[in-house]
Amino acid sequence: MATLIEIARKANVSVGTVDRVLHNRGRVSKDTRQKVLKIVNEIGYRPNILARSLSLKKTFMFGVLIPVPDQDGQYWELPMSGIRKALDELKLYNVAVSLFTYDKYSAFSFHEACQNIESSLEDLDGLVIAPVLSKASELFVSRLPESIPYVFIDSYIPDSRCLSYIGQDSFQSGVLAAKLMQMKLQEGKVIIMRILPIDYHIDDRVRGFQFCIQQNNHFTVSMVDVDREISPEIFNEVSEKILQENTDLLGIFVPSACTHQVAETLVQNDRSGSVVLIGYDLVEENRKYLKTGTIDFLISQRPALQGYQSIYSLYRHVILNESVDQKVVVPMDILTQDNVDYYQG
């Protein structure tokens, strides 16, 4: 399939001539008309979407429902950077986004963001959603009209009619974390610090970790729930308590970006290096503790790529009317002190 420009080049005529032939208007010599039509028959003609959207002067507006960028140690800035990159590339196609951010540790804030979307649905051609508040997100998408396509990034809601999910295989990344733990440790006591409120994505990581490490009876594994709604410093407080009560602790698995708060507490308690610490996401605070060796491994999930792909999925579906992969599984990068300098986050 070729555009007007490509056909014009092959026929060695002007774009205007090809346009006149295809739309059967104006004067074109019989020879030229035949030459152009022959080429169109051979290679096909793809209407120029760019020209069409320019002439329509239509703006495609996608809503983005994600946590405020400065939450989770600036984590949410990373998918936003990918979204901005895609918008920049698609500038000429009049693609724009409308941001609906929420405090992920406030049900009220999420509810408000959803209401804002619902009252502007008329102006939206699609949605990018990070459904980290699983239960509330489930309810929200069930109420969306069928005319609004939506893409999930980061987390997943089963049995929804999402156009596409772009994220990690969370269960398998938990398995990977357990394997890495067993490379650093032969045996001993390990604690999983799970974050609340419930996020299916985080829960899958926990399940993968448990599934794998429980096959090895040299380990005793227990789980501590950390309710982030109580306070932003709760991870410091709970890990402080864990360290006091478990002087024989050898490993901690943090299935979220809050790993650096545990690292900070390890350093303060002079336990850095004697407790293996494995966590997620290359936010700046995590990078710092990975480089000093307090964090042994971070598993990263290409957040910028997720944001970038989410806009392209909507663009392909809404503007190009092309089919879109239902599931895009991003790589799970293993980051250590020794390779982290070559990753952007």
Next chain:
Amino acid sequence: MATLIEIARKANVSVGTVDRVLHNRGRVSKDTRQKVLKIVNEIGYRPNILARSLSLKKTFMFGVLIPVPDQDGQYWELPMSGIRKALDELKLYNVAVSLFTYDKYSAFSFHEACQNIESSLEDLDGLVIAPVLSKASELFVSRLPESIPYVFIDSYIPDSRCLSYIGQDSFQSGVLAAKLMQMKLQEGKVIIMRILPIDYHIDDRVRGFQFCIQQNNHFTVSMVDVDREISPEIFNEVSEKILQENTDLLGIFVPSACTHQVAETLVQNDRSGSVVLIGYDLVEENRKYLKTGTIDFLISQRPALQGYQSIYSLYRHVILNESVDQKVVVPMDILTQDNVDYYQG
């Protein structure tokens, strides 16, 4: 800086009108002329490279000097896939490549490929070079006229006037390999199987590995040179001999894509799992042995990204006349049995 189209949109006039104003020809009302010039003054005007190259009907031809794709377990197909992707994206700019492939285990073949390039220099606007035969490549680029910009991928030649190097920090990747070895092993005998003829890039990996592991006196490390020019099966033969002579061997480091041949020999000798094996590059045979666990770790260097970036570096320099990063260091991905399924190679 905006294109003709963007200026036309902002001024709410036709592209033809903007063109007439900018080139001071044809009739345009005074008001319209002022409106257009005001916008041009505000945001600047970037001549449309696409239109220019189309009207010139000029093709930009880049030569690509790399090993034949089926060498090193199809490794060289991977950068080629990235090169093809870039060409596809730049199709309308008339960018094309001319392939000059060589057998990397034949000095004669390399010499012939270089001669072919030298006799077609007139038609080439730039070169992508994988200088894996370090000495011969050094000589070749020293003879290139200054008018030909060239980009290195994969390997590096110091003190050359290359436009850009796109590849891994080879020394640091060797350090990483040594760290991974020390996660799997506490102590013991380790052998490095270095491939010949000399490739600076491979030598840097070896140096990084030695530098790191020699700081740990629980290891005894020795190096065996494997001259690949002797036969394609030489890695099998030499590793067979190593296993026979070293019944106490605990680890092997292969700083090249030939890792799978060592894995095959480990399986045949029933030593898979009792010797830690760390190597490079996600070619299909390596993937197979990584998944079964005979290979413990592969370090990957984003070969498709290297190929892709090399074309864009030349495109930016030659066609857009923009500056180009002198060094693009790609991430060093750590691949294991548990995350390899999410990587393409």
